[in-house]
Amino acid sequence: xxxxxxxxxxxxxxxxxxxxxxxxxxxxxxxxxxxxxxxxxxxxxxxxxxxxxxxxxxxxxxxxxxxxxxxxxxxxxxxxxxxxxxxxxxxxxxxxxxxxxxxxxxxxxxxxxxxxxxxxxxxxxxxxxxxxxxxxxxxxxxxxxxxxxxxxxxxxxxxxxxxxxxxxxxxxxxxxxxxxxxxxxxxxxxxxxxxxxxxxxxxxxxxxxxxxxxxxxxx
Amino acid sequence: xxxxxxxxxxxxxxxxxxxxxxxxxxxxxxxxxxxxxxxxxxxxxxxxxxxxxxxxxxxxxxxxxxxxxxxxxxxxxxxxxxxxxxxxxxxxxxxxxxxxxxxxxxxxxxxxxxxxxxxxxxxxxxxxxxxxxxxxxxxxxxxxxxxxxxxxxxxxxxxxxxxxxxxxxxxxxxxxxxxxxxxxxxxxxxxxxxxxxxxxxxxxxxxxxxxxxxxxxxx
DNA sequence: ATTATTATTTAGATTTACCTAAATTTTATT
DNA sequence: AATAAAATTTAGGTAAATCTAAATAATAAT
Ligand SMILES: [Mn+2]
Ligand SMILES: [Mn+2]
Ligand SMILES: [Mn+2]
Ligand SMILES: [Mn+2]
Numbered sequence: 055x056x057x058x059x060x061x062x063x064x065x066x067x068x069x070x071x072x073x074x075x076x077x078x079x080x081x082x083x084x085x086x087x088x089x090x091x092x093x094x095x096x097x098x099x100x101x102x103x104x105x106x107x108x109x110x111x112x113x114x115x116x117x118x119x120x121x122x123x124x125x126x127x128x129x130x131x132x133x134x135x136x137x138x139x140x141x142x143x144x145x146x147x148x149x150x151x152x153x154x155x156x157x158x159x160x161x162x163x164x165x166x167x168x169x170x171x172x173x174x175x176x177x178x179x180x181x182x183x184x185x186x187x188x189x190x191x192x193x194x195x196x197x198x199x200x201x202x203x204x205x206x207x208x209x210x211x212x213x214x215x216x217x218x219x220x221x222x223x224x225x226x227x228x229x230x231x232x233x234x235x236x237x238x239x240x241x242x243x244x245x246x247x248x249x250x251x252x253x254x255x256x257x258x259x260x261x262x263x264x265x266x267x268x269x270x271x272x273x
Numbered sequence: 274x275x276x277x278x279x280x281x282x283x284x285x286x287x288x289x290x291x292x293x294x295x296x297x298x299x300x301x302x303x304x305x306x307x308x309x310x311x312x313x314x315x316x317x318x319x320x321x322x323x324x325x326x327x328x329x330x331x332x333x334x335x336x337x338x339x340x341x342x343x344x345x346x347x348x349x350x351x352x353x354x355x356x357x358x359x360x361x362x363x364x365x366x367x368x369x370x371x372x373x374x375x376x377x378x379x380x381x382x383x384x385x386x387x388x389x390x391x392x393x394x395x396x397x398x399x400x401x402x403x404x405x406x407x408x409x410x411x412x413x414x415x416x417x418x419x420x421x422x423x424x425x426x427x428x429x430x431x432x433x434x435x436x437x438x439x440x441x442x443x444x445x446x447x448x449x450x451x452x453x454x455x456x457x458x459x460x461x462x463x464x465x466x467x468x469x470x471x472x473x474x475x476x477x478x479x480x481x482x483x484x485x486x487x488x489x490x491x492x
Numbered sequence: 493a494t495t496a497t498t499a500t501t502t503a504g505a506t507t508t509a510c511c512t513a514a515a516t517t518t519t520a521t522t
Numbered sequence: 523a524a525t526a527a528a529a530t531t532t533a534g535g536t537a538a539a540t541c542t543a544a545a546t547a548a549t550a551a552t
Contacts, residue, residue: 060539080500093540095501100538112500112547143387156379165372168362279509299530312510314531319508331517331530497550506541516531522524 055104055124059159062128063087064097065106066158068117069125077114126190127166132158133179133186134169140180141173147180147231148222163188181222182213182232182269198269201238201248202262206272210235213269221267228258235273274323274343278378281347282306283316284325285377287336288344296333345409346385351377352398352405353388359399360392366399366450367441382407401432401451401488417488420457420467421481425491429454432488440486447477454492 057065067086071078080098084091102109106121117125135157139145145153167188170176177185177193184194198212211234214221225231229252239249239257246262276284286305290297299317303310321328325340336344354376358364364372386407389395396412397403403413417431430453433440444450448471458468458476465481 058538081498089539090541091500092502092542096539139384143384143391145383145387149383153379153381153384157376160372160375162372164364164368165358165362168364172362277508300528308509309511310530311512311532315509493552495550495552497548499548500546502545503543504541505543506539508538508540509536510538511536512534514531514533516529518529519527521526 055106055120057124061097061101061104061106062124062159064094064101065117065121065125066128066132068107068115069122069129072117077116079114083115123190126186126192128158130170130186130188130190131160131166133183134166134173134176136179136181137173137176137185138169141176146226148217148219148226150180151217151219178213178232180232181217182211198271200266201268201270202246202265204270204272206270207238208235208273209238209270210273211268212271214267215269216267221264224264225268228260229255230268274325274339276343279316280320280323280325281343281378282374283313283320284336284340284344285347285351287326287334288341288348291336296335298333302334342409345405345411347377349389349405349407349409350379350385352402353385353392353395355398355400356392356395356404357388360395365445367436367438367445369399370436370438397432399451400436401430417490419485420469420487420489421465421484423489423491425489426457427454427492428457428489429492430487431490433486434488435486440483443483444487447471447479448474449487 064083064087067083068078071082071086080091080094084094087094098107098109098115101107101115101121105118106124108116108118132154135154136150139150139153140147170185170188175187179185184192186192200215201209201211211230211232213232214225230236234252237251239251241248242259246265247259248262248265249257249259251257283302283306286302287297290301290305299310299313303313306313317326317328317334320326320334320340324337325343327335327337351373354373355369358369358372359366389404389407394406395404403411405411419434420428430449430451432451433444449455453471456470458470460467461478465484466478467481467484468476468478470476
């Protein structure tokens with residue numbers, strides 16, 4: 055199956071939005087891809103024709119097994135390039151998403167596999183997301199809780215679910231990285247903000263918007 | 274100036290064909306880009322509009338200074354990626370051109386410069402071609418003679434001017450790489466074939482087509 | 493159960509990068 | 523110089539990926 059760059063971006067976004075939800079909505083996909091719903095409907099017809107998605111008018115979109123396989127290959131390339139940019143070229147985690155958004159479209163299994171090998175076959179990317187292997191298999195079963203939901207007092211940062219420069223730069227400023235261990239001091243039910251502390255640094259408060267996007271595990 | 278992938282490929286090909294010649298011909302460019310002359314004429318109008326080329330009907334094409342600057346950036350990216358693929362990922366020289374043809378279109382000065390640094394700021398690519406620096410300056414003045422023209426008896430291979438898999442695989446089979454030193458045993462004027470010898474290996478004969486594409490310097 | 497709102501699709505255009513076939517210009521050959 | 527051949531351009535079209543505006547369907551609110 056030979057996909058255009060545009061088709062690949064759609065497939066990847068459908069894969070992302072499908073998580074949890076049962077069907078991906080036209081509007082959600084349009085928003086995710088920064089395009090218009092009418093364009094999504096057009097593309098949905100084409101991807102259905104190519105048997106990459108299941109789609110019926112007004113019923114939303116789901117990847118077929120082939121579609122999912124394609125998505126995992128794209129995700130693999132995306133995350134490997136992110137690793138390369140951070141580990142080898144010294145980029146910081148908020149800079150790599152956009153670049154990987156382009157590099158992911160160079161389709162060469164040989165290149166992908168050699169890149170993986172060169173990087174030591176990493177299993178997570180700089181944002182804590184798992185990297186599918188050459189067969190498209192994901193290691194982790196994605197059972198991550200957000201800081202927002204977690205009840206634990208001592209936590210370790212495992213991933214961030216939003217890759218926007220804005221969030222990542224905020225986390226940089228606060229000293230929150232992958233692997234950072236933090237203590238929850240207080241939860242304020244009024245606005246769902248959380249007061250946290252890293253080591254012996256002074257405590258500070260983060261909003262619900264932020265805590266929702268920090269994935270953690272108790273320690 | 275924001276160029277499409279297609280525009281970049283045109284600019285790069287014009288740069289390549291301009292070497293030596295005074296103006297690039299519509300047909301030559303169509304052949305180089307594996308497209309039709311009519312398409313070249315269309316694109317010529319657009320690139321002229323963008324002031325990247327000088328073009329008058331029936332008069333051929335030349336890069337403007339801005340066009341040349343753009344071309345050198347693309348060439349820089351292309352050749353740096355080729356170095357990366359060979360030096361870091363272990364690809365062989367005949368495999369990298371096609372991949373670099375895609376990677377070259379990721380436009381990020383930061384990425385390009387970090388990649389260059391990561392590679393130790395190489396000045397020639399795996400085919401012996403010089404790599405423009407961040408300012409677009411070429412080191413070597415490109416005064417290379419082809420084996421076909423050279424009069425010397427002992428020579429060193431400096432570059433290959435054709436990057437086709439066919440030629441490069443042929444050279445691999447014959448043991449001819451960058452830096453290979455060879456002796457010219459005989460030149461046959463009938464078909465311009467040349468008998469050469471590498472070290473103490475048995476001599477063999479190469480055709481004019483091949484010798485034209487091997488760039489050498491006397492030693 | 494209507495009605496209003498929201499989501500989605502269709503109709504009809506636009507832009508980019510191509511193409512083929514025909515017309516035109518340039519260049520080479522009598 | 524006239525004619526033939528080759529190179530180039532123009533005219534008119536196509537396919538992909540968008541868009542806006544209008545129509546339709548699904549959902550929510552009276
Ligand atoms: Mn992308
Ligand atoms: Mn990532
Ligand atoms: Mn290219
Ligand atoms: Mn090269």
